[in-house]
Amino acid sequence: MSRMQRGTSVKAQAKRNPQIAVLDGDPAILDYLNEILADRYAVSLFSDAAKFNQSLRETPAPDLLLLDWNIVENDSEENALGLLSRVRASKPTLPVIMFACSAELKEVVAATQMGAADVILKPFRKSDIDAALEQYLRESDKKTPEADVEEIPLNENTSFVRTCKRMREIESQCALVARADIPVLILGESGTGKEVAAMLIHKLSARSQRSFLKVNCAAMPADLLESELFGYEQGAFTGAVKSKPGKFEICNNGTILLDEVAEMPTVLQAKLLQVLQDGSFSRLGSRTSVKVDVRVIAATNVDIKAAIAQKIFREDLYYRLNGFTLKMPPLRERTEEIPVLSKHFMRKVAAKYECDPLPISPVLLQALTSYRWPGNLRELENTIKRYLVLADEQAIIDELHPWQRNGAASPSAEGSENDRSLKHLVKNLKGGAEAAAIAQSLEVSGWNRKVAANDLQISYKALLYKIKQYNLTPPPRKHQVSIEKAPGLDRAQSA
Template sequence: MKTILEEKFYNNISNPLIENLLSSTVKTITDMSEADKGIFFLYNPSEDRYELLFTIDKDGTYKHYGIQFDDDTLKFIFQSNSFVNIDSGDKYQEHFDKISSLLGKRFYSSILSEIKFNGYKFGFIEILRIAPSKKFTETEVQIVKKMINFAESTLKGSVFPSLQRFSEIDKSGIKLDQIDFVIGKSPTFREILKSISKIAKSPSAVLLMGESGTGKEILAKTIHNNSDRANRPFVRINCSAIPETLLESELFGYEKGAFTGAVSRKIGKFELADKGTAFLDEIGEMPLNLQAKLLNFIQEKEFERVGGTKTIKIDVRIIAATNKNLEEAIEQNQFREDLYYRLNVFPIYLPPLRERAEDIPLFIEYFIEKYNEELGKKVKGISDEALFLLKNYNWPGNIRELGNIIERAMVIGSKDVITPQDLPHEIFGILGKVRKPAKEFSLREGASSLWEVEKGIIERALQECNYNQSLAAKKLGISRNHLRYRIKKWNISIKNNNKPVES
């Protein structure tokens, strides 16, 4: 089965930067091993075959081919040895015949080595000699091995960081159709991937919890797509978007004549999802009276349409999602405790983006790639200053907000790199919200970075307000919660004369 890394590498091989680096790598190995020609074979994961991408001679002559190259030798080495020293006098005669016929020269010996990225094989490098008497020695073989290892490290560090975001996904074995959410390398992200791989095949209910914009629907689809129900319907039901008076008939359907306007039978969402998955989004908004009927349906796997008498049995997996604290809702008599426990068989918490700061650069890279294609842009990346601001923003809208901001920056920006000038004012945090003249917030000497500037502004505001956080927040034009978040982030002292103050 092809992996995301293999597919992404194959789809991006036409990038001149990647091909140039690969050709330089092959040329260096060819020169240092005193070979006559170097070849790069690319693995095509979609068709499980190989392509001869290019050749390069010892005099530097480069030729691009990009043609299919069916060869049992490559398949054998791909499945077994990763590195071989071969000559035309042994079992690899057919391989030399094909190479010699294609290139118009007779070759008699070669070193053939796979090349990897993050442990995934994406192709072969082969170096060849013409002279029958000049076979590769064991010493030369060891030198080439070391050069291949060095080349893999160079490729990984210089061109392929953009593929790093897929490595954890590939390790989990999870299939993805959408990756807006499923990107990351943080410990929390890895735990979520582990949870998906464990629960996907189960028919049990899943409860997804997290703020708006954290990717709950995409995660629900990922669970569905990795289950035995993947070829069956995935039906989304937004419990907050359907009026309370219509929600029951939307879920369970109704019979003709059930109420005024019911001129024909209507199949409900649950029935449409039979043998598949029903995704109950914003389950915390469901009215209490309907929660009882939902509980009965989950327990018995049967229901009656509104206005009907026939009991209908179906097989549906329930995935529910909420941005509410359901335990608090239970205490406030807004949510049934028995329904909560029925839904909470497999709970998954999706952390807000501000708790996944190490994943923000990967999301930015993904959105730049996405909007380059959609908008016809050629943005290469983001400046260090702009990245700093995005990594230190509070992200109330989470991943959805980040995607919108990157799209906006790419629309209005005129450079091939996103800069702070392309970002909206709210991204600048305290710096963008100060309402007083800057001279009122004189900074520490030596403040040389944005975080030092922001920290200095907060410290001065706290001092001037006698460390009263409510007054300091008002002075800065931000909420008290936002101020407390920044105080914690920058490890700012909130004590005055060694006495605890308002917190």
């Protein structure tokens, strides 16, 4: 029937032709697309989602993907939307064009909301395909490769930013467990990004189109938490004037995050165990059992083994929750991410308060990277927020390192306890001074790098390297912060 081998790349005529991947279960469509595209593009044809996923993992990503709405992954029943969300998460720059029939328009809107570049209605003509490929290949050409590599958008306000090896591993683990649909226990200090990791797992899972809900198990007394999680019937208690479903029911087919799970009252732990075992529970005041299909992710910042030893937390529940454990590293163990995270938070906060971002100077960056961040990423985010509002770099540096005001070095300079050596402190101070001198020279020369290199008596190449090393950026053209637009932004918000 078909002239090409499914799931394998059809040789491109010229090596530099743009790579187009097509995933469609209809062999006639694959034949037709190969016929009209193979003379200009390197076309890879897939009738099977699993083979496409494998190719995406093992070979360089194509320049564009044509994806049929009706494709289903055989083993997992994952649909095109699930596939789209995973492709968007792992290859955010890859433009995806969906094929759909007019009857599927409602669903297709969801696809565009999830980041599909365009939708082509079936039956299509050669000119429809040509026009779309030309437009999206041209647009993706303009994107800088580094623009997307550092963050995965999760919702309007939250992204998963990662650059270091350890966090890339966390990302791979999230992607892995997302597919397995097992309970996940996320451990880590406060503010390390446990909730963000839970959102990423949800986004990468086949449940991504369903709800993601968070319940803080430490925030309320046992009976309130029980009604919050499992709902209640009318008359179940004084004030229960009408029945109400709980979060588990509302979240059916979705993902629930049980935050601070180790602080869940023990009476409720048994009920949760039951839900994890067979998905069933009953609302307060009801004898009938409700069945749900909810993926449970639990998070805690306490030592859960100690909680088990103290009989505060049920051991059997721990084993049920712990289908997979994810350990979020504290920020002080991934200081190499601080420059990228600081810029990310600056962009995020500036967008929220509708003002221009402030530059993060090498001196400030040095202060940020050598602080120990007990409140982790949340504390860093709050610090950047304060910097944007105060627009006073020195105030932030003094806050982070009060002992340096008089010129003394920090007793807890960056890195581990072992890094307190004199050699390390000198290295830090030297780096800060060098960065400050370069920044000053760039400022004086109006960011003319040749002039600055000359002024500093280093080569142009060495200057470019140091600009990158110290993450120096030119100042923005204008900066105006309206404090009225940022209500409640004060020191009380700091971690």
